[in-house]
Amino acid sequence: MIEGDLIADPISEAPLSLHQRILSDIEQNILTGRWPPGFKIASEQQLALQYGCSRMTVNKVVTQLARAGLIQRRRKVGSVVLPQKAQSAILEIYDIREEVKATGEIYSHRILSRTVRPANSQEAELLGILRKKPVTDITCLHYAGEQPFCLEQRLINLDAVPDAGTESFEALPPGPWLLEHVPWSAAEHRIAALGAGTTEASYLAIPLGSPVLVVVRQTWRFDHSVTSVRLTYPGKSHTLTARFTPSQAG
Known part of the structure; x- marks a missing residue:
């Protein structure tokens, strides 16, 4: 047995x-x-x-x-x-819903666009897949109360997550949906402080060029890329906090 x-x-x-x-x-x-x-x-x-x-x-x-x-x-x-x-990563994969709830506001989200299409050359290189392989391209706006909280721009590799091709993400936003459906084995975060471009400024209701915090995350399941997401937060309303202990090495 x-x-x-x-x-x-x-x-x-x-x-x-x-x-x-x-x-x-x-x-x-x-x-x-x-x-x-x-x-x-x-x-x-x-x-x-x-x-x-x-x-x-x-x-x-x-x-x-x-x-x-x-x-x-x-x-x-x-x-x-x-x-x-x-399990001990300094930057864990947080649920944006919980981030909003921690502020005391009511969470909601809106799907701005969702398409299933072939990956272009740049996207294929990013995801480590062949050009023209199918991906779900989704843009989602998360709210804290009535205020925009985070703009999510995500690509999902449909070879790794076929069900994402038919999921609307209206009931459950893409992040927690993926966490529930796909066990990931590795993740990478890249963080930058930038100025809001036209798209970010429009959706987040902030002036063009305003400070924004951008978190770019990619996750893998073994050797297969699952998703790449760009999360943009208004800089004045978001801080990134990590708690850690001294390394045991040496």
Whole structure:
């Protein structure tokens, strides 16, 4: 018997290859915390019996998980779950709804535009996909009460998240929808203080050139880019706070 329960892939109802299914099952258990750091996963032989496949297929999955830093393979012990760096990242992936609620205001959002189209050359390079691969291009305005709080401009790789091609995001904004549907394994933040351009000034109801805080975030699921988003906040009404402890290195 395999140690721990396995859960189905939430990303898509499309049929998965056996390799993808095993990878998704184990990945989900690790990234959701269902299998905590130190948890010993089933042996390759047990997994092969569980899924009715060759041990070589399982070995490829385990190798991929180890390269992604999700597990560590130990001789005579087996594979154990590693602590995930995302859990201790200085900049976490926050839900904008919670940011607004923390100010005491009522949250709401409005979808300004949403299109499904082929990626252009620049977008393909950004997402690490082939040119003309399908993406969802969505622009969303978040409100704190009646005031614009954040302008969200997002690209979603539909090869990684097929369901995003038909989702309207009217009930749930793109950020939390993705967090609920796609387990991400790595993220990168880039932060800049800029002057508001025409688009930002118009939607955020601020003068052209006003200070804005821009957070550009990209997330991956293993080697596949999931989404790239540009979040623009009015500078005078937003601060970026991170709490951390001294490094244990050395």
